[in-house]
Amino acid sequence: MPFIPHTEEDIRSMLEAIGADSIDDLFDEIPAGLRSGKLETVPEMASEMDVARLMHARAAQDAGALCFIGAGAYEHHIPAAVWELTTRGEFYSAYTPYQAEASQGTLQLLYEFQTMMASLTGMEVSNASLYDGASGLAEAVLMAVRANRKSKSKRILVPRTVHPHYRQTAHTIVKNQGLVLEELDYDRDSGVIDPASLPAEPGDITAVVIPYPNFFGGLEEVDRLTNWAHEHGALVIAVVNPFSLGLLKAPGQWGETGADIVCGEGQPLGIPLASGGPYYGIMCCKQAYVRQMPGRIIGRTVDLDGKPGYTLTLQAREQHIRRSKATSNICTNQGLMVTASTIHMSLLGAEGLKRAAALSHANSEALKQRLSQIEGVQQCFRGPGFHEFVLQLELPVVDVLRELASSNILGGYALTEDYPELGEALLVCATETRTAADIEAYATKLERVFVMQNQAS
Incomplete structure (x- = not known):
């Protein structure tokens, strides 16, 4: 917990210097209806011992069930070596590797992660993580609109068999950007989308989302759905559980030409349940769309001496602070979680x-x-x-x-x-x-x- 050294007198002096009567005046542009108000159930103060006891009690509530x-x-088995290595100081405290000359170890690990994810999904390119699976779907939708220049409708077909939280998150992120998320209903007997129920003339469609497995655990007819989408000029966004791809067909092999963008939640690969997080999002795509991919991408090259080296590529630091000109405005990824997943996949093979x-x-x-x-x-x-x-x-x-x-x-x-x-x-x-x-x-x-x-x- 950080130590905040400002006394009441310090705060008063700073407010006087800027002409404000109170700290609340600094946030007067925020409407009252959006403010949380007083946190009634949070005690004003507690000793370190009391806080530690409380947190241990809360953690124990999740144990043993x-x-x-x-x-x-x-909940998957995670080899003990995964987090013993992940929490070493070299990984645990590493920041985003903008300075390649000082970050070769981190960059190589992220490159290895990308290689593993591209192999697992059957795609040509992977980034080095997003915030989580739900926001990853929203980013995939935005990416599809940028990449599919032949489509002008910004219509995205999203089956109701996609995780409800993913659908809600995607709607929240894209609703004010003119994108239309149209839901596809599922067959009540099978719990999957019936390809025969899809319209013969659906009009201009930008992308079709295909979950695999879907939220019910069902296996969609990915080959037929992929071909149908491509026949009507739409890109295919696969929402996958990467753990299942150890057994199921990779999205890059769906239909005649494969999915175009793959996203999902990386938690099954070495990340504990941990009362809800942190987790991380995965994203892969075809080489043709790599310049529209958000997040970090690590490239491998050789230096003047012929030695291998790694660096961030196809983007600059400023990409994420240029607002409307940026490929994406996401700045957060889950690098430590990616580290754990890379080690996890290396151990399992x-x-x-x-x-x-x-x-x-x-x-x-x-x-x-x-x-x-x-x-x-x-x-x-x-x-x-x-x-x-x-x-x-x-x-x-x-x-x-x-x-x-x-x-x-x-x-x-x-x-x-x-x-x-x-x-x-x-x-x-x-x-x-x-x-x-x-x-x-x-x-x-x-x-x-x-x-x-x-x-x-």
Whole structure:
């Protein structure tokens, strides 16, 4: 916590020097309705010992629970070496490497990350991270509008099977720039977009977003959707879980010519759940669109002595402070998270990632089969999926999750608010960290919840 040395007398003297009566006067341009007001639940002061005790207690609330929640953030095994290396001083305190001569180690690591992500996604180019997956989708949408110069409509087709938070974030970022995000509904039986339902003459479309796997865990018909988009002059934006690409088809191989832009959340690659972050966003694209890509891009070259060297390329520091003339106004990336992911992927290798993805899929299938045997529980969608799935319950989802939580089981993500048409629906996930005993513990507790409810009624 920083030490702030200004006394009340210092503050008074500074305010007098600039002709202000109070600190609040410095922010008078902010409307009252946007101000937070007094933070009633935050104590005015506490000792260091009391603060430490409070934070330890809060952290302990997340410990020891069996987690079956996915919905964009996943509990995976992280080798101990990942964060032992990531938190070394050379990485932990490194700033954005604008001075290449002093940052070769950081630059090389970021270059290796880009190489791994390009290989994993089947794309030609990767940047060195964005803020998170949701804002990454918004950046991909803006990038598509810049890159697809043949389209004038600024219409982006976004399936409702894209993560609701991603859709909301993208809308917030692009809504005042004249972009139109048009939602595509999904098939109620399969939980994916039915390519046959797409219009034969959709008009001018700038881009089509394709999630893979989608928010329900379903596998969209990416080849047909990609070809349809390209046939109508639209770019394809793939929103992927990079962990799944150890097992599933890379976006660069979709359809006849592959996806054009790939984005997603990097958290599954070596980043702990950590009560919600920090995480980071990934972005890759075809070489033809690299000059429209936001964020940092590291290039490899040789110096006058023929030795390899690394540097930021295709952009300058000023790009991010030139406002409307910049490719993007994002300045924040998650370099430390990228470091962890690079080490994580290096340790697992292609075969290790494939095995982990296959085990996650096997565990989720086992969990789905076991829970579907419970009276009052049924699968919501048919068709293949990965990592997670949707169940429909004959009891209120909120009540069921509360009962499961009382036994230290985080039972899933309630879909009732985001997808009310599905009724009492629950999104459930199992990764490679779940065991047969974990799955049985969940099923046994869920059975008891339904038995108790039936007895009560």
